[in-house]
Amino acid sequence: MAKLITPRSEDYSRWYTDVVTQSRMADYSPVKGCMVIRPHGYALWENMQRVLDRMFKETGHQNAYFPLFIPKSFLAKEAEHVEGFAKECAIVTHTRLKSVTTDGKTEIVPDPESAIEEELIIRPTSETIIYSMFAKWVQSYRDLPLLINQWANVVRWEMRTRLFLRTTEFLWQEGHTAHATYEEAEEEARRMLDVYATFAEDYMAVPVLKGLKTEKEKFAGADHTYCIEGLMQDGRALQAGTSHHLGQNFSKPFDVKFQTESGDWRHAFTTSWGVSTRLVGAIVMAHGDDNGLVLPPRLAPIQAVIVPIFKGNDPKDAILAAATEVEGALIKAGVSVRLDARDNLSPGFKFNEWELAGVPVRIELGPKDLEKGSVCVVKRTNRAKSFVPVANVATAVPALLEELQAELLAAAKARRDASTFEVDTYDAFKEKLESTGGFLLAHWCGDGACEAAIHEDTKATVRVITFDGPMEKGSCVRCDNPSTRRVHFAKAY
Amino acid sequence: MAKLITPRSEDYSRWYTDVVTQSRMADYSPVKGCMVIRPHGYALWENMQRVLDRMFKETGHQNAYFPLFIPKSFLAKEAEHVEGFAKECAIVTHTRLKSVTTDGKTEIVPDPESAIEEELIIRPTSETIIYSMFAKWVQSYRDLPLLINQWANVVRWEMRTRLFLRTTEFLWQEGHTAHATYEEAEEEARRMLDVYATFAEDYMAVPVLKGLKTEKEKFAGADHTYCIEGLMQDGRALQAGTSHHLGQNFSKPFDVKFQTESGDWRHAFTTSWGVSTRLVGAIVMAHGDDNGLVLPPRLAPIQAVIVPIFKGNDPKDAILAAATEVEGALIKAGVSVRLDARDNLSPGFKFNEWELAGVPVRIELGPKDLEKGSVCVVKRTNRAKSFVPVANVATAVPALLEELQAELLAAAKARRDASTFEVDTYDAFKEKLESTGGFLLAHWCGDGACEAAIHEDTKATVRVITFDGPMEKGSCVRCDNPSTRRVHFAKAY
Numbered sequence: 012m013a014k015l016i017t018p019r020s021e022d023y024s025r026w027y028t029d030v031v032t033q034s035r036m037a038d039y040s041p042v043k044g045c046m047v048i049r050p051h052g053y054a055l056w057e058n059m060q061r062v063l064d065r066m067f068k069e070t071g072h073q074n075a076y077f078p079l080f081i082p083k084s085f086l087a088k089e090a091e092h093v094e095g096f097a098k099e100c101a102i103v104t105h106t107r108l109k110s111v112t113t114d115g116k117t118e119i120v121p122d123p124e125s126a127i128e129e130e131l132i133i134r135p136t137s138e139t140i141i142y143s144m145f146a147k148w149v150q151s152y153r154d155l156p157l158l159i160n161q162w163a164n165v166v167r168w169e170m171r172t173r174l175f176l177r178t179t180e181f182l183w184q185e186g187h188t189a190h191a192t193y194e195e196a197e198e199e200a201r202r203m204l205d206v207y208a209t210f211a212e213d214y215m216a217v218p219v220l221k222g223l224k225t226e227k228e229k230f231a232g233a234d235h236t237y238c239i240e241g242l243m244q245d246g247r248a249l250q251a252g253t254s255h256h257l258g259q260n261f262s263k264p265f266d267v268k269f270q271t272e273s274g275d276w277r278h279a280f281t282t283s284w285g286v287s288t289r290l291v292g293a294i295v296m297a298h299g300d301d302n303g304l305v306l307p308p309r310l311a312p313i314q315a316v317i318v319p320i321f322k323g324n325d326p327k328d329a330i331l332a333a334a335t336e337v338e339g340a341l342i343k344a345g346v347s348v349r350l351d352a353r354d355n356l357s358p359g360f361k362f363n364e365w366e367l368a369g370v371p372v373r374i375e376l377g378p379k380d381l382e383k384g385s386v387c388v389v390k391r392t393n394r395a396k397s398f399v400p401v402a403n404v405a406t407a408v409p410a411l412l413e414e415l416q417a418e419l420l421a422a423a424k425a426r427r428d429a430s431t432f433e434v435d436t437y438d439a440f441k442e443k444l445e446s447t448g449g450f451l452l453a454h455w456c457g458d459g460a461c462e463a464a465i466h467e468d469t470k471a472t473v474r475v476i477t478f479d480g481p482m483e484k485g486s487c488v489r490c491d492n493p494s495t496r497r498v499h500f501a502k503a504y
Numbered sequence: 505m506a507k508l509i510t511p512r513s514e515d516y517s518r519w520y521t522d523v524v525t526q527s528r529m530a531d532y533s534p535v536k537g538c539m540v541i542r543p544h545g546y547a548l549w550e551n552m553q554r555v556l557d558r559m560f561k562e563t564g565h566q567n568a569y570f571p572l573f574i575p576k577s578f579l580a581k582e583a584e585h586v587e588g589f590a591k592e593c594a595i596v597t598h599t600r601l602k603s604v605t606t607d608g609k610t611e612i613v614p615d616p617e618s619a620i621e622e623e624l625i626i627r628p629t630s631e632t633i634i635y636s637m638f639a640k641w642v643q644s645y646r647d648l649p650l651l652i653n654q655w656a657n658v659v660r661w662e663m664r665t666r667l668f669l670r671t672t673e674f675l676w677q678e679g680h681t682a683h684a685t686y687e688e689a690e691e692e693a694r695r696m697l698d699v700y701a702t703f704a705e706d707y708m709a710v711p712v713l714k715g716l717k718t719e720k721e722k723f724a725g726a727d728h729t730y731c732i733e734g735l736m737q738d739g740r741a742l743q744a745g746t747s748h749h750l751g752q753n754f755s756k757p758f759d760v761k762f763q764t765e766s767g768d769w770r771h772a773f774t775t776s777w778g779v780s781t782r783l784v785g786a787i788v789m790a791h792g793d794d795n796g797l798v799l800p801p802r803l804a805p806i807q808a809v810i811v812p813i814f815k816g817n818d819p820k821d822a823i824l825a826a827a828t829e830v831e832g833a834l835i836k837a838g839v840s841v842r843l844d845a846r847d848n849l850s851p852g853f854k855f856n857e858w859e860l861a862g863v864p865v866r867i868e869l870g871p872k873d874l875e876k877g878s879v880c881v882v883k884r885t886n887r888a889k890s891f892v893p894v895a896n897v898a899t900a901v902p903a904l905l906e907e908l909q910a911e912l913l914a915a916a917k918a919r920r921d922a923s924t925f926e927v928d929t930y931d932a933f934k935e936k937l938e939s940t941g942g943f944l945l946a947h948w949c950g951d952g953a954c955e956a957a958i959h960e961d962t963k964a965t966v967r968v969i970t971f972d973g974p975m976e977k978g979s980c981v982r983c984d985n986p987s988t989r990r991v992h993f994a995k996a997y
Binding site for chain 2: 038040041042045046047048049050053054056057073074075076077078079080081082083084085086087093097098099100101102103104105106107108109119120121130131132133140143144147148159163164166168180182
């Protein structure tokens, strides 16, 4: 706790790691590339799950659970898909360990006799296994749409990992749906993208751009991929969620077909969509400051902390009694509150600790407050203080939390807008990318080779082709070929 | 849906599989030994999770998440532990697939160059990885107790599997706690056993015996193991949950130690405890009948279904309006209700379908009911009908659900008690086991070799040495050596 957090201005990447580990959201594990999500981080993820799960159910989806293992041959059925995942997967080959003693040294090794017939891949995503089941369940147009979601762990063997943002194993949800027509699947893919955008903005307080991925950036096996993209404080973009229209790319190899009302057979159109624990990292990077986490009130596991202040001859019992009363009033008002009555720590130490933990509102209650019958309410973001009569706490604190939620979104939006630049020449593009980062709105010819060259030159990628344009003719920032519109480039996590 | 369910009396095992698959709780997957949990089964599991999670939090535990992968060397650190799990584990050895073409035939195989340095085991349970982290987090007596729970998937390579009851991959929760003293760990292990027993009886309506496992049946690595044991309708026992006092067996090899208040260092005492999706199978087997599932109201995803009845010239609109009114009243009363207004299916078909699905209460509303301003309420268990004025539905249905919940527990208790027999000779033991099954209360000398011989002879095991005795001197049912008490034997799932 006493360790210092590297300031953002000094080293943003170290700041991020310091905040995540020192606030006890996550820790490095002894398994390469895998993290441990500690209670403070997991409680945030649980709150995110709860809201998303409700939104999925309100849009007609049901949860189910499919095997962790994907038979090798399943992955291979969709050519782009296996190409996309073959280089980063965990492969199970044996099922028993045995002791072997060589030169007096005993070692435990996979028993060669336990080699399995067909190797199993730990799911990097579950299209293949899920559509193999859909093929059993879907017979008639009456069975459609089939709207399924799964909360699960997945594994992608990443070489360079970062807590929450990119880990070998991560937690996520993956929606998988089957529809009778292309149009219905398209509607679904767009609907779930909207759900993600609403969640990002209304709960995470992270403003996002909505739109299409380029062919190069789309999901391996998708007809096309939609995404939401946020901008972090260091000017890098972060893909916060994707929704894929898979066309009949999976329903054909896995034979998900149905009899239409008129009696003929047709392959279904499917979609998949997902968000992951990466969103925890997005919250850290979007709102955190040099004192630690800043959690959006609607998702914060602890929304308000009460710190009683007493020393020496102060009326400790009376202060604790008043603090308990405030706690009760807040619980009744639906606020998630913690009374920090630990008596071996100073108020200052507690302030730092709860600021580090990102608790949106701190409530101080000392002898003077007790006398006046009020408490001192402090905002996590700017430490602005206000004095609130105890009788008003139950209305004032929830109102302040909502105010804070709105302020966080507004601040993030202002930062994003201030870091979005139109650039018209390749030199300006490169210069801006190096000096400030951010979203670069530039013309692009639409050619994948040109996109790859820009990436090669600058490490920037087309993050999103936004739905809301603007449509405006111009010429490609790199090759000068004609372009119909600007797209958002950025370096990304 | 139209398929027949094998009657229990004909073949209990086929009855179980028929009910689970036809009610759409689960399905076989293309991966050997792994199942797919379908929405109806998963919704039940979610309800169970919700209740258990609340009970864990009320007893001071916090959720966290640890890696899926256990380094081989970790498993090996506790001798009994690796012995217990080495023969049934999924081992990851490679991280990339590559295409190989031989004689014009292309195959995808693990890339030998991607062999990992130290093989990883998919967690069969997480003691080793979790205590390696506890070692980092625990320094002082002030850090104890550390009370962690994880909801996760685990893998044990089972040869003979059965939906929910024994699958290669399953979902569970595993609690892991560290304490300053043996006594505190003992208290914790007993406390969580009580939580499980309360959950089984008050929510699942499955009566359970609480007690100790024998040395032979305890968890691999535990000092001692407590369990709850239920009895299924076919007279076989089912272990429904276990709670282990691990002593210092893991804290020593993983070096989980802390400085006491007086300044010296001591290894912590740890516990672990878990229940799994096996409990879904327990509910099926404890309450189901030849018409399908019977779900306990407190856990049923759908507690009541409304089936409007109309044909020909009946006042369909008026009936649907009244049904919608009843639905609204029940939602307001906190009942999870479904109005089945599908117009392509007959009422009789719907009755069968919802009985198969185990919905505790069916509400029928036809023209005569409409005239009388009442509905016909039917209990799933015995199809007992009662007529309830629409105005009373919001109080009558919740009361009926609670009545049903109590009846299920009472019926299961009566069955369990009627299937518990004192036996005093080995011949009677064997005869009873074959003729009726059930719990056999018999004297046992306490010797593991004798226990193994009984298992070898009869397939029965000591299920539990119950806390509440009875203490009564006698002689071992097999070897005649002196015994201090009877224990519960049974064949088990």
